[in-house]
Amino acid sequence: LEFTFLGWDSIVPPSKICPFFNSTSCCWHKQDVRYKRPKAHLVMKIQQSYLGTSPQALLSLRLFRFLADDDLTEDLYPAAIAGLYYSVSLGRGGLVFRASGYNEKLPLIVEKVLKHFLVTFPQKLRSSNHSEILKKLRYAIDKRGRQLRNFKVKPAASIADYVRERCTESLCRWSNISMIRALEEYERMLKHDDETATKLITSNIIRHVERLRESLNGRDSSVTIFQHGNITKEEAGNMSRVIHQTLRQSAKRGEHQNEGKSGGSGSNSNSSVHTDGRISLAHLKFALPKRIAKLKLGHDYILRKAHPNEKEPNSCGYLYIELGENTVQRAALASLVAQIIREPAYDTLRTKEQLGYIVWRGIEVNCAVIAYYLQVVSSTHEASYLYKRMQAFLSSFALILKNMTEEEFEQSKRSKIGKLLKADLTLIDECNRHWREIGSERYQFARTQSVVKCMQQITKPDIISFYDRKFRPGSSERAALCVEIDPLSRIDEIKSVKEAKLEDNPTANSGRVILRDFNGMNPEDSEASMIKFKEQLEMHPDLRLINHQQAMPEKKSSL
DSSP states (O other): OOOOOOOOGGGSOOEEEOSSOOTTOEEEEEEOOSSOOSEEEEEEEEEOSGGGSOHHHHHHHHHHHHHHHHHHHTTTHHHHHTTOEEEEEEETTEEEEEEEEETTTHHHHHHHHHHIIIIIHHHHHHTSOHHHHHHHHHHHHHHHHHHHHGGGGSOHHHHHHHHHHHHHBTTOOOOHHHHHHHHHHHHHHTTSOHHHHHHHHHHHHHHHHHHHHHTTSSSSOEEEEEEEESOOHHHHHHHHHHHHHHHHHHHHHHHHHSTTOOSOTTTTTTOOOOOSSOOOOGGGGGSOOOOBEEOOTTEEEEEEEEOSOTTOOOEEEEEEEEEEEOOHHHHHHHHHHHHHHHHHHHIIIIIISOOOSEEEEEEEEETTEEEEEEEEEESSSOHHHHHHHHHHHHHHHHHHHHHOOHHHHHHHHHHHHHHHTOOOOSHHHHHHHHHHHHHTTOOOTTHHHHHHHHHHTOOHHHHHHHHHHHTSTTOTTOEEEEEEEEOGGGTTTSOOOOGGGGGGOHHHHTSEEEEEEOTTOOHHHHHHHHHHHHHTSEEOOOHHHHHHHHTSOOOOOOO
């Protein structure tokens, strides 16, 4: 089956327009020339470090978002019926605002929502009827509490993902236990009489809101906006100016509310802006760095933890193989290996060995680092056994790869290229594809075409060499981490994994195995041990610096 790429109008990348912002902020725009629908999408990311300062700040602002959303629902019901939508998400890295719908009215909902969240509702919250607001607060706190405390009943695969994230990422989500501690402060406030409880909680929330608003002054934050769809460059500039004015108005009110911090809000209004398309790095100081641990080559790290739920019957083995920085060449090689290994992995581990119903595998890109993962969930085998079987499969697959015919190899390559060249089906698909490049600050808008071009030149010996170096157990260039989750009810029956136990699998024992056992610890000690483990590892460079370097003309590099 031959795939022919007919061409995308969307290959023309978004253009960078700077109608106002300082050197730390910018606006991207792309007018739709393909779908020709009367719709548009706006995505805005505000990078600032305050949301990452403490669990209390993040929790308070999420409660504020819930109250503001609830207060706005009735007013925006006609807009929702008319096909206009918005969303606001908060994380340690900052705030992301999205709006979509018919382009004629999109500026109205953008202005309405931003002014409500940043200007109108903070004032309204101070003067709200305490009985009415307390009812909403009780519901919001109870809902958040159930979400946090239900963490322990999540599936074994989710717990394995959490452990891997906590042990490798510098800007991972706050630990579940720290968020519960922050929530307990609000639960204690609810024990007072209604009026006192309302005043305590709202004043605490407003304090964090004012700190956030103050950080929007242009000196302590950066704003990235992407507008895409049936919207001209002039219209995009006008909408960006409305957003900028709203943020500045909010920041001035925040500074006014915080004593001793007024004035100077416009000091950076005349800062230089790159209008020639270059990417400024000035904004990097406003967001906490998100980096990922650099696993040592030739090492297998094994992290063992019991599932917190006594009723959970399943074990999980999550093998994470780090492949290095996400360059075009490495992405092409890794994607092709994942394509070839996909069916044999499922057939061997799920169908033939019957380890469990869930066998997940694929490519994962995080913090500009590409990795391959293999995850098996089983109700009949312990996690250490799952790890050994995954290792055995990866060892045996090297022979399968070598015995693959040239025709089979070319067929796999054509199949993967066909998937990569699949055109965007809708306007939102195209918008999301461009936003992945802008939001990650990678700016490689033709990256898919670059990967395909590189993949077309890959030969079978290239794949065999790459697999032997990066995937095969025992290779001196492989860096892997395995998270083993076992049922708490059977943890005493399962013997601890030791290096001597791997003697029956010489390929696994040929590399150095480093074991970290988090079993038998209380939640606080377990979290502290994960952080300590991460601190002992070297970290990859800041992903944004990597992405900005990759945005420049690419130099030849080794596979």
